[in-house]
Amino acid sequence: xxxxxxxxxxxxxxxxxxxxxxxxxxxxxxxxxxxxxxxxxxxxxxxxxxxxxxxxxxxxxxxxxxxxxxxxxxxxxxxxxxxxxxxxxxxxxxxxxxxxxxxxxxxxxxxxxxxxxxxxxxxxxxxxxxxxxxxxxxxxxxxxxxxxxxxxxxxxxxxxxxxxxxxxxxxxxxxxxxxxxxxxxxxxxxxxxxxxxxxxxxxxxxxxxxxxxxxxxxxxxxxxxxxxxxxxxxxxxxxxxxxxxxxxxxxxxxxxxxxxxxxxxxxxxxxxxxxxxxxxxxxxxxxxxxxxxxxxxxxxxxxxxxxxxxxxxxxxxxxxxxxxxxxxxxxxxxxxxxxxxxxxxxxxxxxxxxxxxxxxxxxxxxxxxxxxxxxxxxxxxxxxxxxxxxxxxxxxxxxxxxxxxxxxxxxxxxxxxxxxxxxxxxxxxxxxxxxxxxxxxxxxxxxxxxxxxxxxxxxxxxxxxxxxxxxxxxxxxxxxxxxxxxxxxxxxxxxxxxxxxxxxxxxxxxxxxxxxxxxxxxxxx
Numbered sequence: 001x002x003x004x005x006x007x008x009x010x011x012x013x014x015x016x017x018x019x020x021x022x023x024x025x026x027x028x029x030x031x032x033x034x035x036x037x038x039x040x041x042x043x044x045x046x047x048x049x050x051x052x053x054x055x056x057x058x059x060x061x062x063x064x065x066x067x068x069x070x071x072x073x074x075x076x077x078x079x080x081x082x083x084x085x086x087x088x089x090x091x092x093x094x095x096x097x098x099x100x101x102x103x104x105x106x107x108x109x110x111x112x113x114x115x116x117x118x119x120x121x122x123x124x125x126x127x128x129x130x131x132x133x134x135x136x137x138x139x140x141x142x143x144x145x146x147x148x149x150x151x152x153x154x155x156x157x158x159x160x161x162x163x164x165x166x167x168x169x170x171x172x173x174x175x176x177x178x179x180x181x182x183x184x185x186x187x188x189x190x191x192x193x194x195x196x197x198x199x200x201x202x203x204x205x206x207x208x209x210x211x212x213x214x215x216x217x218x219x220x221x222x223x224x225x226x227x228x229x230x231x232x233x234x235x236x237x238x239x240x241x242x243x244x245x246x247x248x249x250x251x252x253x254x255x256x257x258x259x260x261x262x263x264x265x266x267x268x269x270x271x272x273x274x275x276x277x278x279x280x281x282x283x284x285x286x287x288x289x290x291x292x293x294x295x296x297x298x299x300x301x302x303x304x305x306x307x308x309x310x311x312x313x314x315x316x317x318x319x320x321x322x323x324x325x326x327x328x329x330x331x332x333x334x335x336x337x338x339x340x341x342x343x344x345x346x347x348x349x350x351x352x353x354x355x356x357x358x359x360x361x362x363x364x365x366x367x368x369x370x371x372x373x374x375x376x377x378x379x380x381x382x383x384x385x386x387x388x389x390x391x392x393x394x395x396x397x398x399x400x401x402x403x404x405x406x407x408x409x410x411x412x413x414x415x416x417x418x419x420x421x422x423x424x425x426x427x428x429x430x431x432x433x434x435x436x437x438x439x440x441x442x443x444x445x446x447x448x449x450x451x452x453x454x455x456x457x458x459x460x461x462x463x464x465x466x467x468x469x470x471x472x473x474x475x476x477x478x479x480x481x482x483x484x485x486x487x488x489x490x491x492x493x494x495x496x497x498x499x500x501x502x503x504x505x506x507x508x509x510x511x512x513x514x515x516x517x518x519x520x521x522x523x524x525x
Contacts, residue, residue: 001022002024002044002302002303003044003045004025004045005028005042005047006026006047007028007031007051008047008049008071013288014291015295018295018298018299021299021303023045023299023302033053036052040058040061040065041064041065043062044064045065045067045068045301046065047295048077049071049072050074053077054077054079054083055079056079059079059082059086060086066302067088067302068083068089069091071093071096071291071293072096073093073097080311080312084312089312091297091298091301091309091310091311092311093294096286097281097286098151100285101229102151102155102158104255104276105151105199105229108227108253108274108276109225109227112250113135113197113225114135115133115135115251138163138164138197139162139163139164141165142165142195143156143159143167143197143199144167144194144198145199146169146198146200146202146211147170147230148170148173148183149172150392153181155199155201156181156182160183164197166181166182168183168184168186168191169187169188172374172393173393174394180394193219196221196223198212198225200228200229210233212234212235212239217236217239217243217248220248220249222247224250225249225251225252229255229280232257232258233258237266237267238266240252251274252273253274254267254275255277262277313325324361326434326435327360327365327368327412330427330428330435331351331365331366331368332369333372334372334437335369335373336372336375336524336525337372337425337440337455338414338423338425340523341423346373346417347395347418348396349390350397350413350417351365351366351400351412352399352402352411352412352415353400353402354401354404354410354413355406355411357412358403365412366387366397369414370390370397409429424439424442426439426440427439436449437483437496440494441494443487443494445485445494446483448483451498451524453499453522453525454496454522457492457493457495457517457518458495458516458518459492459516460490460493464516465495467515468514471511472511477501478501479499481497508522
C-alpha cells in the first residue's frame with residue numbers, strides 16, 4: 001500500500017480521498033526541516049501547501065518518494081530540478097484557486113478606491129472623519145491588466161461588470177482573445193500611461209521580475225492605484241514607496257512581497273498603502289478545491305501511473321512512457337529554443353514528426369513543445385496544461401505526421417507563426433535517446449543541447465570566430481562546445497556555443513558590437 005505524508009494544514013477532504021482510494025495517509029504538520037527529513041524516507045508521496053520547503057536536501061533524504069503534490073499554483077517552495085533529477089514527479093493544481101485570487105484583487109481595488117482600511121481605523125477610534133476620506137468611483141475608470149491569462153481574464157470579467165474600461169498587456173494575448181474578453185490589447189508603455197488602476201497577474205520569471213521598475217512606475221498616470229496578488233518581485237518595492245511618498249502613486253495594495261513572511265517591510269505605515277498576508281488563495285472554497293485536486297492526482301499516479309498537472313513530465317500512460325520520454329525531452333528543448341528566440345507575438349505552432357517519431361502518440365510530444373515555447377512567459381505552464389493555455393490564447397496548434405523518407409531515422413520539427421512570418425527548428429535523437437539539434441531557421445547545424453547556450457547570427461567572414469573567442473575569454477566565459485552552420489560561403493551564418501558560466505548582460509552587448517553580428521541571444525535550456 002502506498003504511503004502519503006500531508007505535511008501542511010489541508011482540507012480534511014484530502015486524507016478522506018487518499019483513504020478511500022486505499023492509500024495509507026499520515027497528517028503531520030508543523031514539523032521542523034530536521035524532523036521532516038528524518039521521516040520522509042518512509043513515504044511514496046508528499047502533499048504540501050506553501051509552508052513545507054521541499055529542498056534538494058529533503059528530496060535527497062526521501063529515498064522512496066515518487067511524487068510531490070502542491071495544493072495550489074506556485075511551486076517556489078519545491079526544488080523542481082532536484083526532484084526531476086531524483087525521478088520525483090512534481091504536481092500542482094494550477095486552476096483550483098483562480099476565482100479566489102481574482103476576487104481578492106477586486107476586493108483590494110475597492111479598498112484602495114474608497115480608502116476602507118484607513119476609514120475603518122479612524123471610525124473605530126471615534127473620530128468620524130467623514131470629509132477626510134473622499135474616495136473615487138470605479139465606474140468609467142481604466143483598469144490595466146499586466147497578464148491576461150486565467151486569473152487576469154476573471155478580473156477583467158468582474159471589472160467589465162463594474163463598468164470599467166479594461167486594457168491588457170500580455171505577450172500571449174491575441175487580438176481575437178482580447179475581443180472575446182472585451183478588453184483592449186496594448187503595449188506596456190500604453191498601459192502605464194492610461195490606466196487608473198493596475199493589477200498584476202503574471203508569474204515571476206526573468207522577463208517579469210521588476211516589470212514595474214522605478215522607470216516603469218515613473219511612466220504611470222499620476223494618481224494610479226496598483227494591486228499585486230500574483231508574485232512578490234514583480235514590483236520594485238523601494239520605487240513603489242518613493243512613488244507613494246511623492247504622491248505620484250495614489251495608492252497600492254500588495255498581497256505578496258519579495259520577502260515572505262513580510263514582517264518589517266519599509267512600505268508598512270506608508271500613507272495609501274494596504275497589505276494582506278498572501279491571502280489570494282485563502283478561502284474555504286479554494287482550499288477545498290485544491291485539496292481535492294491534489295489528492296486525486298497523487299492517488300492516480302501512485303495507483304495507476306496516471307500523471308496530471310505535472311511540472312516536470314507530461315500526461316503519460318505507463319505503457320507509452322519509456323518510448324515517449326526521449327522524444328518529449330527533444331520536443332521541449334526545441335520549444336525552449338524557439339520560444340526564447342522569437343520576440344514577435346506567436347499565433348501558431350506546428351509540430352511535425354517524421355520517421356520513427358511518426359509512429360508514436362504525438363500528443364505528449366506536442367505538449368512538450370508548447371511547454372517549452374511558453375516557459376519564458378509562465379512559471380506554471382507544464383506539458384499537461386500547455387495545450388489548454390494555447391487554446392485560451394487562440395494560438396493555433398497543428399500536428400503533422402510525415403510518412404516520407406527523411407535524412408534521419410527520426411525527426412521532430414517545430415515551426416512558429418508570427419505576424420512577421422514563420423521560423424522553425426528541428427532535432428533528432430542519437431541512439432534513440434540523446435537529443436540533438438539539426439536545423440535552425442532553415443540553416444543546417446549539428447549541435448548538442450546544453451544548459452547554457454549562446455546563439456549568434458552573423459555574416460560569414462574571416463576572423464569572426466577569433467574575435468568572438470577573445471571576447472568571451474576576456475570575460476572569463478569558457479566555451480564547452482562550438483557548432484556552426486551557414487546558408488552559403490560569405491552568407492548568413494549561425495553559431496551555437498555551450499558555455500560553462502552564466503553570460504552577463506554586458507558581455508552580450510560586447511558580442512553585439514563585434515563586426516558582422518546581427519543577432520545575439522543567451523539561451524537557458
